[in-house]
Amino acid sequence: MPPREKRATLARTTRRPYVDDATWDSADAIAAGDALPVGHLLTVLLDRYAAGVVDVPLPEEDVRAGGRSGRLAAIGDAAWTHADERREREGIQSMSVLCELLLREAVAGHVSAGLDAAPRAQQTTERREESAGAATPSLFHSAAGDLTESAMTEHATEPTGPLIPMPEKTPAALRVAVGRLDPGVLATFDQQWDEAMRQARDEYTLTPPRAFVEHWWSWVGVASYPQRLARFRECERIVSESEDRAERRAAASELASILAEAVAA
Structure with missing residues (x-):
């Protein structure tokens, strides 16, 4: 693959999907178990959804209802774009809804995201970069969360x-x-x-x-x-x-x- 094309494939953009708080925190904890940013987990899930490897059940409730926050995550551009194309064909309301549905499936253990896709050093760097740009820090890793x-x-x-x-x-x-x-x-x-x-x-x-x-x-x-x-x-x-x-x-x-x-x- 030519270097220019490879860089385009791996390009990431910081996005802010609105996702149920408990679902996001659970998915973040799963990703953290492999020293990964949740954006990496979401990129893999979106990529597999776009390729038809992963399906999501259409929700019975209104996923756009309350209890959701905009969460910053560095997500691969290609995965986002291709998943958005399939989402539109399937009539899912928005990319935020799709992200939540995919993360629900991962948290429930219905899909595997293959979290060993990136080298450990790269995973750690990605997670550090994403944490630096997040709107809210980890609960007790930072000074904000430490009880004295x-x-x-x-x-x-x-x-x-x-x-x-x-x-x-x-x-x-x-x-x-x-x-x-x-x-x-x-x-x-x-x-x-x-x-x-x-x-x-x-x-x-x-x-x-x-x-x-x-x-x-x-x-x-x-x-x-x-x-x-x-x-x-x-x-x-x-x-x-x-x-x-x-x-x-x-x-x-x-x-x-x-x-x-x-x-x-």
């Missing part, structure tokens, strides 16, 4: 129930909850809120503040339960450090379950 050592010590002997009830799903209520769980991260909370509002004003979109609320809602849902938080961190450690692919994928699956339980509160 003093807070962890204070909560270590707490009962298995929640330390606080889940707040209302508003920035003001979430800020109070974060302050009760760990005042040390309030500065990060405020900084991210200011950035979300700046981006909303600059781009005339409500997506950044909505994504901000979803992120910190998940943060509170995990951090409110000391045992849940401890297991979440352990699973993240396994996903990040383990050399055993099966162990990483099992930990990624558990991360998805923990997040689903946290946001269902």
Whole structure:
């Protein structure tokens, strides 16, 4: 293949499909089990859908309903374009709907995305690049999500129930909850809120503040339960450090379950 053609085939564009939050987080955890960005997973799924290798069942419910956020992902241009052509022929409402349907199938284990398609070094670089451009960071990998050592010590002997009830799903209520769980991260909370509002004003979109609320809602849902938080961190450690692919994928699956339980509160 000529170099110019190869570069065109591998070209990626950062896109923002609107996908159900729990589905996206579960798919992201599966991809993380192989040190991949979720954009790589989605590119493979779209490519296989375009080639007719993967089919998706048409949804009975309205996939465009609430509970969805715009998620940034670097997705291969060729896969996106060819999948869009088939989507139009099959009458699927939008590429966002198609992305969600494909990710649902992957999360349910109905399709395999062949996540070993890229070398480990390339996978790690891609995931780092995508994380840098994402609207919301990982829950507990960054300073935004880390409970301070003093807070962890204070909560270590707490009962298995929640330390606080889940707040209302508003920035003001979430800020109070974060302050009760760990005042040390309030500065990060405020900084991210200011950035979300700046981006909303600059781009005339409500997506950044909505994504901000979803992120910190998940943060509170995990951090409110000391045992849940401890297991979440352990699973993240396994996903990040383990050399055993099966162990990483099992930990990624558990991360998805923990997040689903946290946001269902």
